[in-house]
Amino acid sequence: MASLSCFRTLALGACNMFHKGSRPLVLCGPSGSGKSTLLKKLFEEFPDTFGYSVSHTTRSPRPGEENGKHYHFTTKDKMQKQIEQDEFLETATFSGNMYGTSKRAVEEVQKAGKICVLDVEVQGVKQIKQSSLDPLYIFIKAPSIEELEKRLRARKTETEDALQRRLSIARLEIEYGEKPGNFDIVIENDNVSKAYEKLRDFLMSNLKQGDAGIINSAYVLYVNYYPYNCYVYLYLCF
Numbered sequence: 001m002a003s004l005s006c007f008r009t010l011a012l013g014a015c016n017m018f019h020k021g022s023r024p025l026v027l028c029g030p031s032g033s034g035k036s037t038l039l040k041k042l043f044e045e046f047p048d049t050f051g052y053s054v055s056h057t058t059r060s061p062r063p064g065e066e067n068g069k070h071y072h073f074t075t076k077d078k079m080q081k082q083i084e085q086d087e088f089l090e091t092a093t094f095s096g097n098m099y100g101t102s103k104r105a106v107e108e109v110q111k112a113g114k115i116c117v118l119d120v121e122v123q124g125v126k127q128i129k130q131s132s133l134d135p136l137y138i139f140i141k142a143p144s145i146e147e148l149e150k151r152l153r154a155r156k157t158e159t160e161d162a163l164q165r166r167l168s169i170a171r172l173e174i175e176y177g178e179k180p181g182n183f184d185i186v187i188e189n190d191n192v193s194k195a196y197e198k199l200r201d202f203l204m205s206n207l208k209q210g211d212a213g214i215i216n217s218a219y220v221l222y223v224n225y226y227p228y229n230c231y232v233y234l235y236l237c238f
Helices: 004-019 035-045 076-084 103-111 122-128 145-155 159-176 190-208 213-227 227-237
Strands: 025-028 050-052 088-096 098-102 115-119 138-143 184-187
Touching: 025 122, 035 050, 035 190, 050 159, 050 227, 076 088, 076 098, 088 103, 088 122, 098 103, 098 122, 103 115, 122 159, 138 159, 138 190, 145 159, 184 190
Parallel strands: 025 115, 025 138, 050 115, 138 184
Antiparallel strands: 088 098
């Protein structure tokens, strides 16, 4: 009987074939909804499967932020010129600062053989829906606006005026996010572990669609030779 390590290698090989053609992911949700925490868990669990598209911004770097890792920091003039040259997939403005996802940033992740993950505002979602990207749309929200305010205040990073602006925007984002048809799934992040489980289950189910041939052939391999680890394979394949 072949060893488990042998089957693990075969499974991971099938995964590489699978995820290269999978749809990108677009995550959206108000500041304080927990998107970053969920994405961190996703990248930690599947570092070779998902890749983050690094956005551009005209705001100044915050302490600890690195250019090219957290954001591509740029100037308004340069970014505006790139927008006019149709180099961006989506752009948005908040508190006088410009943000956006360049087409090149998405292409670089895809060329690396990973599923591209975009973290964008509602403005960006609306623009992406007009493009040919065809991603899965995921909306993350806090259980209530009161809880969202509590989380934002706990950060102690903004003035009262800035916080109130974020809450006003959050109300509009939630209204758009909860409207049927705008997103493929809405996840309420009241408990990080449970919210992440919902996210992972959703991705496992939807990212397999269209690649059933790869999934089924490898699944039969496990059934025939290592019946005790069918679930392990499916987990690895995701």
